[in-house]
Amino acid sequence: MECDACRSKLLEYLDGDLTGPAQGELEAHLTQCPGCREELQGIQDTLSLIARMPAPEPPEAFWQQYLRELRQKVAAPSWPARLQQWLAGFTRRPIPALAVGIALVLVVFLTWNTLTVQPPAPPVASLDLTEQLALSQDLDLLQEMDLLESLELLEDWDVIESRDIPDRQRAA
Amino acid sequence: MKEADLALIARLRQGDQSAFDTLVRQHQKALFRLAYRMTRNADDAKDISQEAFLRAYRGLEAFDGRSSLSTWLYRITVNLCLSHLKQHRAAGEGAMPENYADPSARPxxxxxxxxxxxxxxxxxxxxxxxxxxxxxxxxxxxxxxxxxxxxxxxxxxxxxxxxxxxxxxxxxxxxxxxxxx
Missing domain, CATH: 1.10.10.10 (Winged helix-like DNA-binding domain superfamily/Winged helix DNA-binding domain)
Structure with a gap:
């Protein structure tokens, strides 16, 4: 057996995958070749060192906290998961989802329009004659009501009195 | 698949909370160590291994049982680690800093x-x-x-x-x- 062929099979040999005549041939070569024996030893050392690579050994308290956190995560899925589910719903049922989306946009648009746009006041010309006459008879009363509405402070009472006196004189 | 795995999956599918605890306790150390050795960071290892359990739990309905539970959990963890490494290497971080300052490690x-x-x-x-x-x-x-x-x-x-x-x-x-x- 050549050294190259031997070295290409050393890992298989260490794994125990080499059996029968192939194993015998390799072992025969190893007994005669110090270079390949050294290579075999080197691979064994490497594997042994890899196996010794350290990893933390967290205490029991760490694992208890670990499990508690997991239970919470299971009970309350994170927002990306919920968002993902929501988006997945769109891709699974695109047409109903689109219809719902359009309906929502329309509802919002119409509600906004209803709340913000006031109905225009009817033009005076559009009132019929009976309504115009009734309004003209109550014109004084309506003017007084406007005045009362504009009163916000007690000091304005003088204004009323000054207006009230000539009216009484006129009535007398 | 092992009988014990099948029984555990059946309990998980019924929403048995203690079955989830059992699943985690059985595999937590193996998944954490694998993730740690791949990422060389204990925080990342914790996040990745927890995420693997969550994905397994949420994807339980899709689990066809052709492989063992352990194989399935390893697969999820490895995929998460590979994504993590890809992300970090793409960001030009290269090999992450050594993080073996573990007081419990063998002297x-x-x-x-x-x-x-x-x-x-x-x-x-x-x-x-x-x-x-x-x-x-x-x-x-x-x-x-x-x-x-x-x-x-x-x-x-x-x-x-x-x-x-x-x-x-x-x-x-x-x-x-x-x-x-």
């Missing part, structure tokens, strides 16, 4: 041994992620090639080649280090 009396372990850790981190995962599953978790192939979703021959290449690279680098010393 290393031999300075030369410590130096070799540090060099080995760097060399493992620099391996292509597929080779890295294969090597760790083989050496640290003692899994047969067939099961690693299921985890990696690759043919068994590819797994063997990845393993051989990884060991050969590390052997060469350690040899160079010894020659330098």
């Amino acid at each position: 290393l009396e031999d300075l030369q041994e410590r130096e070799r372990l540090r060099a080995l850790s760097e060399a493992v981190a620099a391996l292509p992620p597929q080779q890295q995962a294969t090597l760790l599953l083989r050496v640290h978790h003692g899994l047969p090639y067939r099961e690693i192939a299921e985890i990696m979703e690759s043919p068994e021959g590819t797994v063997r080649v990845n393993y051989f290449h990884a060991v050969a690279k590390l052997r060469t680098q350690l040899k160079d280090l010894r020659d330098d010393v």
Whole structure:
């Protein structure tokens, strides 16, 4: 057996995958070749060192906290998961989802329009004659009501009195 | 699949909280260590292994039972680790900083041994992620090639080649280090 062929099979040999005549041939070569024996030893050392690579050994308290956190995560899925589910719903049922989306946009648009746009006041010309006459008879009363509405402070009472006196004189 | 796994899955599907606890306790250390050795960061290892449990729990309905629970959990963890490494390497972070300052770790009396372990850790981190995962599953978790192939979703021959290449690279680098010393 050549050294190259031997070295290409050393890992298989260490794994125990080499059996029968192939194993015998390799072992025969190893007994005669110090270079390949050294290579075999080197691979064994490497594997042994890899196996010794350290990893933390967290205490029991760490694992208890670990499990508690997991239970919470299971009970309350994170927002990306919920968002993902929501988006997945769109891709699974695109047409109903689109219809719902359009309906929502329309509802919002119409509600906004209803709340913000006031109905225009009817033009005076559009009132019929009976309504115009009734309004003209109550014109004084309506003017007084406007005045009362504009009163916000007690000091304005003088204004009323000054207006009230000539009216009484006129009535007398 | 093992009877115990089947029974556990049935309980999980019924929403049995204690079954989830059992699943976690059975596999938490293995998944955490695998994620730690791949990311070399305890916080990332914790996040990744927890995420693996969550994905397994939420994807339970999709689990067809062709592989064992353990294989399935390893597969999820490896995929998460590979994504993590890809993300970090794409961001130009390269091999992540050594994070072996663990007080509970076995004390290393031999300075030369410590130096070799540090060099080995760097060399493992620099391996292509597929080779890295294969090597760790083989050496640290003692899994047969067939099961690693299921985890990696690759043919068994590819797994063997990845393993051989990884060991050969590390052997060469350690040899160079010894020659330098």
